[in-house]
Amino acid sequence: MSQANEGALQLRHDDCDMWHPLLQLAQCNEAFEAAALMSLGVRIGGWGAFRRFSGLLGTAQRRTGAPRTIALTFDDGPNPEMTPQLLDLLEQYDARGTFFLIGRHVRACPSLAAEIAARGHIIGNHTDTHPNLLWQSRRRILDELERCNASIADATGQRPRVMRPPWGYRQPLVYAAARDAGFGRPVLWSRSARDWTPQPPAQVIRRLRGIRAGDIVLLHDGFHAAIGADRLHTVRALEYWLPRWKAEGLACISIGGVDHLAS
Numbered sequence: 001m002s003q004a005n006e007g008a009l010q011l012r013h014d015d016c017d018m019w020h021p022l023l024q025l026a027q028c029n030e031a032f033e034a035a036a037l038m039s040l041g042v043r044i045g046g047w048g049a050f051r052r053f054s055g056l057l058g059t060a061q062r063r064t065g066a067p068r069t070i071a072l073t074f075d076d077g078p079n080p081e082m083t084p085q086l087l088d089l090l091e092q093y094d095a096r097g098t099f100f101l102i103g104r105h106v107r108a109c110p111s112l113a114a115e116i117a118a119r120g121h122i123i124g125n126h127t128d129t130h131p132n133l134l135w136q137s138r139r140r141i142l143d144e145l146e147r148c149n150a151s152i153a154d155a156t157g158q159r160p161r162v163m164r165p166p167w168g169y170r171q172p173l174v175y176a177a178a179r180d181a182g183f184g185r186p187v188l189w190s191r192s193a194r195d196w197t198p199q200p201p202a203q204v205i206r207r208l209r210g211i212r213a214g215d216i217v218l219l220h221d222g223f224h225a226a227i228g229a230d231r232l233h234t235v236r237a238l239e240y241w242l243p244r245w246k247a248e249g250l251a252c253i254s255i256g257g258v259d260h261l262a263s
Helices: 003-008 013-028 030-050 083-092 103-108 110-118 138-156 172-180 201-210 232-247
Strands: 069-077 097-101 122-125 216-220
Touching: 069 083, 083 097, 083 110, 083 232, 097 103, 097 110, 103 110, 103 138, 110 122, 110 138, 122 138, 138 172, 201 232, 216 232
Parallel strands: 069 097, 069 216, 097 122
Antiparallel strands: none
């Protein structure tokens, strides 16, 4: 393998462990080098899809694009056990959120989806059944998005203008299907509360300590597999942080479909 090729493969050590045996094989036998590098390219592509912030396969929104603002986003609802508490809490502090709803959950709780919209928050598309879109066809992805769109429109009278792929996983067909469904770039996040399982509120409070102006924050009010999940730790963490963010002059805004800056 040439020095140029070796230099091109000097990636982060922790990202290269899985490729090391393949590279050794290429070095031992030049006959395998072309096949090895082709396989390496596939692995790099897969790495770019799984790395939520990678721009290798396309850009995504993960900043608000406005000074002195943050955007609280809630995935996997609506959830009648937790979403109403969050709506009351956000209203108490004049905060607006963006709720990325799952279509089948909307069909189960249409009045709650309507309440989210009626109380001034933005509703986004989080697919109909929350599949891993990495392995889906363009037609299947579009079907997921359109069924979710229809469920949200039936419940709220509004068609969502933003979408977030489950787990943030993307591949080229996700971008194509999103365009077909009328969306811009997917909305991801710059900070995660990692609140998708029950845990002490103090852990979520600690993870949110680094929130800064411009951040889009990933939170959860539901669970993709079932309605009724316990997300009280998220509520308690926001009870702690919302008054503090307000005192710091940070406004909690919704993501309203504007194509925000990606970075």
